[in-house]
Amino acid sequence: MIECRDIDKIYxxxxxxxxxxxSVSFKIEEGEFVAIMGPSGSGKSTLMHILGCLDTPTNGNYxxxxxxxxxxxxxxxxxxxxxKIGFVFQSFNLLPRATVLRNVVLPLVYAGIPRExxxxxxxxxxxxxxxxxxxxxxxxxxxSGGQMQRVAIARALVNNPSLVLADEPTGNLDTKTGEIVLExxxxxxxEHKRTIVLITHERYVAEHANRIIHIIDGRIVEDGQNKHQRxxxxxxx
Amino acid sequence: MIISDLLQETYSAIFMNKVRSGLTILGIIIGxxxxxxxxxxxxxxxxxxxxxxxxxxxxxxxxxxxxxAGAGSQVRSSRGSAQTLTREDADAxxxxxxxxxxxxxxxxxxxxxxxxxxxxxxxxxGTVASYSQVRNVEIELGLFISDQHVRNLSKVAxxxxxTRDDLFGENSNPVGQKVRINRIDFTVIGVTKTKGGTGFxxxxxMIFIPLSTAQRFLAGSDHVSTISVxxxxxxxxxxxxxxxxxxxxxxxxxxxPQMADFSVMNQADIVETASSVTNTFxxxxxAIAGIxxxxxxxxxxxxxxxxxxxxxxxxGLRKAIGAKNKDISFQFLAEAIMLTFxxxxxxxxxxxxxxxxISKFGGITTSVSxxxxxxxxxxSAAIGICFGYYPARRAASLKPIEALRYE
Numbered sequence: 001m002i003e004c005r006d007i008d009k010i011y012x013x014x015x016x017x018x019x020x021x022x023s024v025s026f027k028i029e030e031g032e033f034v035a036i037m038g039p040s041g042s043g044k045s046t047l048m049h050i051l052g053c054l055d056t057p058t059n060g061n062y063x064x065x066x067x068x069x070x071x072x073x074x075x076x077x078x079x080x081x082x083x084k085i086g087f088v089f090q091s092f093n094l095l096p097r098a099t100v101l102r103n104v105v106l107p108l109v110y111a112g113i114p115r116e117x118x119x120x121x122x123x124x125x126x127x128x129x130x131x132x133x134x135x136x137x138x139x140x141x142x143x144s145g146g147q148m149q150r151v152a153i154a155r156a157l158v159n160n161p162s163l164v165l166a167d168e169p170t171g172n173l174d175t176k177t178g179e180i181v182l183e184x185x186x187x188x189x190x191e192h193k194r195t196i197v198l199i200t201h202e203r204y205v206a207e208h209a210n211r212i213i214h215i216i217d218g219r220i221v222e223d224g225q226n227k228h229q230r231x232x233x234x235x236x237x
Numbered sequence: 238m239i240i241s242d243l244l245q246e247t248y249s250a251i252f253m254n255k256v257r258s259g260l261t262i263l264g265i266i267i268g269x270x271x272x273x274x275x276x277x278x279x280x281x282x283x284x285x286x287x288x289x290x291x292x293x294x295x296x297x298x299x300x301x302x303x304x305x306a307g308a309g310s311q312v313r314s315s316r317g318s319a320q321t322l323t324r325e326d327a328d329a330x331x332x333x334x335x336x337x338x339x340x341x342x343x344x345x346x347x348x349x350x351x352x353x354x355x356x357x358x359x360x361x362x363g364t365v366a367s368y369s370q371v372r373n374v375e376i377e378l379g380l381f382i383s384d385q386h387v388r389n390l391s392k393v394a395x396x397x398x399x400t401r402d403d404l405f406g407e408n409s410n411p412v413g414q415k416v417r418i419n420r421i422d423f424t425v426i427g428v429t430k431t432k433g434g435t436g437f438x439x440x441x442x443m444i445f446i447p448l449s450t451a452q453r454f455l456a457g458s459d460h461v462s463t464i465s466v467x468x469x470x471x472x473x474x475x476x477x478x479x480x481x482x483x484x485x486x487x488x489x490x491x492x493x494p495q496m497a498d499f500s501v502m503n504q505a506d507i508v509e510t511a512s513s514v515t516n517t518f519x520x521x522x523x524a525i526a527g528i529x530x531x532x533x534x535x536x537x538x539x540x541x542x543x544x545x546x547x548x549x550x551x552x553g554l555r556k557a558i559g560a561k562n563k564d565i566s567f568q569f570l571a572e573a574i575m576l577t578f579x580x581x582x583x584x585x586x587x588x589x590x591x592x593x594x595i596s597k598f599g600g601i602t603t604s605v606s607x608x609x610x611x612x613x614x615x616x617s618a619a620i621g622i623c624f625g626y627y628p629a630r631r632a633a634s635l636k637p638i639e640a641l642r643y644e
Contacts, residue, residue: 054556075562081559093557
């Protein structure tokens, strides 16, 4: 359902050209939990932006649900993001002065969903993300880091996306809380069949996924099933 | 995005930073408030001048002698230079011109008047009974001149309140007493009500006597110095003016209107002239106040630009979850308009209070009209749109990736 074919991304600043992605090709099927791993500067963030329809490739094609989205306009990309993609960021990016519920319904506001239906959907995904019901009406800046990230995960799920993109979701969390968040992703993948792409520079984090795509200097150097998948209680298979 | 969501976002954004929003709104309040107050002063002055012009009578057309001196005339300097209008002209107007309410010929001149050891110098108006109707003269004591007085050449006089005060003492009742005008005794039969105002010469310092008496005993001729014609309605003013002019041209055997020995003045023209003066004055005041409104608008723009910068990451997030450029620009535009709208509402109240205080303590009549309120709202909304547009566009044009990375 996701297919990248020979994707190049070139940044031009003045006369200097920087080729960030070099002929990247891969496929992700529905229901997969994939980690894209690489050191900083490897192009993994750029790849995530392209996968998330925040940016378009310079060359090559990107198919999302059989639709080629590589050459769409800003507004068309906004529509794709609204309907098919959920983002989880390293720094949560919640609206600080708004309640948990308000944060979660925000994507539905832009999708023009009526008020009652929004709240209903938001409560379902908040439960899925594992946030206690007593926090629904708290302001988001009164929550702990782990709770904030769960709100962000719920926000990413609320529009029922084809793809959940998580960009270093544990980067701002301590190990223990990070573990809980990764656990949440595993559960979403296993129990709710969500397709998840996790971007990280840590092998340890990547090892929570089913499959790891290793990218260095804009090229895929390794793409295969994760044979040592870490599980909820820290065990490896 | 639906309107109620837009309003909710706008509300929370404005109330997040109460002090900053408050100060920005204050700029608009002062701007709108001063525009409303200044216009109310201008319009109050206009109303005052208008009503003072109208106190000499409503729907009035005045016929006055022209400036050509008739051959061998014995014109006195204080009278018109031509003695071409007569009582008969006035009668002809009242018989032949349609759409008129009443016609009042008059002859006026200044004389020294004495009464019981005091004396004064004032205008003597010789006129007829309909004068009181045409020129809005009301009686405080006694009676006005009647048609019978005019027929009988009665030596009776009606005093203006100021003249009464000068001759007989303040608020006295002089009815039945004698005054001596040009060595002829007149019996006082009434006193007119004070009109106040100083519009076109004080209307309170004069003495009215019957027209025939004035012509026979004082002027010694049968000309009149003014014929006041009242139209039935303001719509007929032009028509009446036209008819009076052509009638008098025929009666005076003048074929070329340029050579007319009389002039016909329309009260509406006088009002219009005065209005154009006060209009200029109002526009000037409003323009000065408008400057502060523009300054307030710049304050809005400044705040919005700061807000956009502060909320760059939030804008990035909104775009990432599917907000289109127009959603973002509407959000910021709505914020700017909301600020000016609140400023506009409070500003109108503020301006209205100022104009109340000015009329209470400053002695200047003010009037806050619907027009100035609508204008103030229109201008404040326009300012919101103009000064909010650029920051909103700037927010909308941010690239989501860069906005998300912004520190």
